[in-house]
Amino acid sequence: MAAFVVTDSLKQLIGQKEEPIVFKVEEGAIQRYAQAVGDSNPLYNDVEYAAGSEWGRVMAPPGFTGWPVASGFDMFKLFEKLGKAGAPAGLLDGGVEYDFLVPIGAGDVLIAVTRLASIEGRETKMGPTMVTTIETSYINQREVVVLITRNTFLNF
Amino acid sequence: MAKQLYYEDVEIGSEVTALKKIATTRMLVQYAGASGDFNPLHYEDDFARNLGVGRPIVHGLLKRAWLVNLMTDWIGEKGRLKKLSCRYRGMDYPRKMKTFDEPLDGDTWWCKGNVTRKYLEGEECLVECEIWVENGNKEKTTSGSAVVALPSKVK
Numbered sequence: 001m002a003a004f005v006v007t008d009s010l011k012q013l014i015g016q017k018e019e020p021i022v023f024k025v026e027e028g029a030i031q032r033y034a035q036a037v038g039d040s041n042p043l044y045n046d047v048e049y050a051a052g053s054e055w056g057r058v059m060a061p062p063g064f065t066g067w068p069v070a071s072g073f074d075m076f077k078l079f080e081k082l083g084k085a086g087a088p089a090g091l092l093d094g095g096v097e098y099d100f101l102v103p104i105g106a107g108d109v110l111i112a113v114t115r116l117a118s119i120e121g122r123e124t125k126m127g128p129t130m131v132t133t134i135e136t137s138y139i140n141q142r143e144v145v146v147l148i149t150r151n152t153f154l155n156f
Numbered sequence: 157m158a159k160q161l162y163y164e165d166v167e168i169g170s171e172v173t174a175l176k177k178i179a180t181t182r183m184l185v186q187y188a189g190a191s192g193d194f195n196p197l198h199y200e201d202d203f204a205r206n207l208g209v210g211r212p213i214v215h216g217l218l219k220r221a222w223l224v225n226l227m228t229d230w231i232g233e234k235g236r237l238k239k240l241s242c243r244y245r246g247m248d249y250p251r252k253m254k255t256f257d258e259p260l261d262g263d264t265w266w267c268k269g270n271v272t273r274k275y276l277e278g279e280e281c282l283v284e285c286e287i288w289v290e291n292g293n294k295e296k297t298t299s300g301s302a303v304v305a306l307p308s309k310v311k
Contacts, residue, residue, distance in 0.1 A: 029190075036190035037221035038177060041228060053233070062237045063224045068193040068217070090207060093216040095243035095300070100236070126208070152243075 004121035004128035004156075009085040011119065018073050018114040025070060027058045027106035033069055034061055058106040065104050065138055066096070066149040072112025072136035079153070087130050087155040094131065094152035102146040109141045117150065126156035160232040163274065163281035163306040172269030172285055175226045179214045179250040180259040187218045209247050216244035219265075219289045219298040226267040226287060227302050234307045238282070242300030248291055263292040269302070280305045 027047070034044040042049040043059045050058040060070075067075060079091060104110070117135040121128070131154055138147040184198050193215060196203040204212045220242050227237050251262035269287035276282070283306055288299035 032190040036183070036186040037218060037225065038183070039221070039225045039228075041225075043233065061221070061224055062228065062240065063217075063221055069191045071192070093244060095216070095241065096220055097239075097241035099239055103236075150241075 002128055003123045004088070004130045006119050006121045006130065007086045010082065010087065010130070013082065013085055013116055014119055016116050018078070021072050021112045021114075023070055023110060023112070025060055025065065025104055025106055025108040025110065029070070030058055030060045030064060030106060033064050037061070055103065055105055060104045060106070062100045062103075063098060065110065065147055066098065066136065067134075067151050070110070072138065072149075073114040073134060075153075078116075078134070079155075082130075082132065082155070087132075088128070090126065090154075090156040092126070092154045092156070094154045096152070097150040099148040101148070102140070102144055104138075104140070104146055108146075110138045110146070113137050113139070124154065124156065126154065128156065130155040160234055161230060161306055163283070163308045164310065166271050166274060166283055166306070168271055168274065170271040172226060172230045172271070172287065175222065175229060175267040177222050177265045177267060177289075178259060179218065179248060179263070179265065181212070181250045181252050182257070182259075184212065184214065184218070184250050187215055191215070191217065193217065211249060214248040214250055216298065219244070219248065222265070222267045222289060223287050223298070223300065223302070226269060227285070227304060230269075231304045231306060236305040237302065238305055239303040240287075240300065241302075242287070242298050244298050246291075246295055246297035248289075248297050265292075266290050272301075281308045282306075 044061050114136040117133040120131045134151045136149045140146045198212050251259040254260045267289050269285040272286050273284040284303050287302050288296040290296050
């Protein structure tokens, strides 16, 4: 077993930016997400409670915005591109890092700017593995960066 | 909501109030729909087997959402989650369903954490924690860290 070797055609993709994506943070989508993950916080689930809070509106749980919910990139399209450049077919989610800079709530309009931050070759229990990190910055309607996410994916 | 936590309430080594979770096949379907993560790895037996993970596994991102839930419940409404990161270290397998909404017996997960550092930065009272999700065998299948800002009783 050996570490995955990052080919030149893969290296060329490092630093590439995806087309910016614009989307609105929707109240119903927040509530469906909070229910799905089992988070009963009334700031996310209860419109009246949220209206009376310091925020005055339904807020999104940290982590609602970012891949795959309200995402700045289409992972499957991105991995098709990586696949063509030589990424192995097996794909697992490796982990995520968030910098929550400003709370996000219903009605916010965000622009997501994504770039392929790094590709590294490693050896894992799955065998030779390619580790890809994708960084997305989310900017709100007041042109403030509200969130930075770093997603790591494993191809093996 | 839990009562408000203050900076003065925590020491290095303090435990984050543990949060119990049970992943079910039904929950995975619900999460797929709410998140838009329709990877068949989380609902199709043959697909999961061919990928080498045995059978459909719990979404890493669902376990990550549990860790967010752990921290935001603990810090209360005046606390702010500033950073969170986690790595998926082991596979978790959801309980199957016995009835429409009741799962069969099986694994129960606990989300836990400990305070590793507390410090002041500018105007903010910050607390850093190690956090993890452990399965019924006490294996940490997802682990990471979080930084929160807490209100202070003295400021």
